[in-house]
Amino acid sequence: MLKMPKVFRLAKAASVHSNHRRYKMGCVIISNGKPVSVGFNSYKNHTITRKFHGSQTIHAELAALLPLKFKKIKHGIAVVFRQDKEGNPRMARPCSVCQKILASYGIKDYIYTTNGGFSKEHNEI
Ligand SMILES: [Zn+2]
Numbered sequence: 001m002l003k004m005p006k007v008f009r010l011a012k013a014a015s016v017h018s019n020h021r022r023y024k025m026g027c028v029i030i031s032n033g034k035p036v037s038v039g040f041n042s043y044k045n046h047t048i049t050r051k052f053h054g055s056q057t058i059h060a061e062l063a064a065l066l067p068l069k070f071k072k073i074k075h076g077i078a079v080v081f082r083q084d085k086e087g088n089p090r091m092a093r094p095c096s097v098c099q100k101i102l103a104s105y106g107i108k109d110y111i112y113t114t115n116g117g118f119s120k121e122h123n124e125i
Contacts, residue, residue, distance in 0.1 A: 061078055
């Protein structure tokens with residue numbers, strides 16, 4: 001089994017709280033090398049989800065960002081984790097909507113699980 005970077009540990013711990021039937025995602029927001037917030041996806045009817053995603057699911061990234069009250073995150077990294085029932089990492093790249101929301105907080109770097117591994121990305125949008 002592939003060794004996952006330590007940074008995923010907290011995101012994984014958050015993901016188990018998800019009430020989503022198929023996709024249990026966890027997200028940690030890192031600022032200046034320290035975790036400042038965690039979140040997981042869930043079914044919840046929230047004005048902000050309807051506005052941004054047009055659905056009733058709060059994505060893990062958004063759940064982690066909401067408590068931060070729209071303040072700018074310095075040297076921010078979004079860490080997103082998902083695994084399947086067997087415990088294998090699965091694709092958790094932030095969707096285009098979450099990328100825009102993350103960018104509004106000044107977060108352009110992501111680390112996320114992929115099918116069988118993980119990836120890092122810097123996104124200027
Ligand atoms: Zn999303």
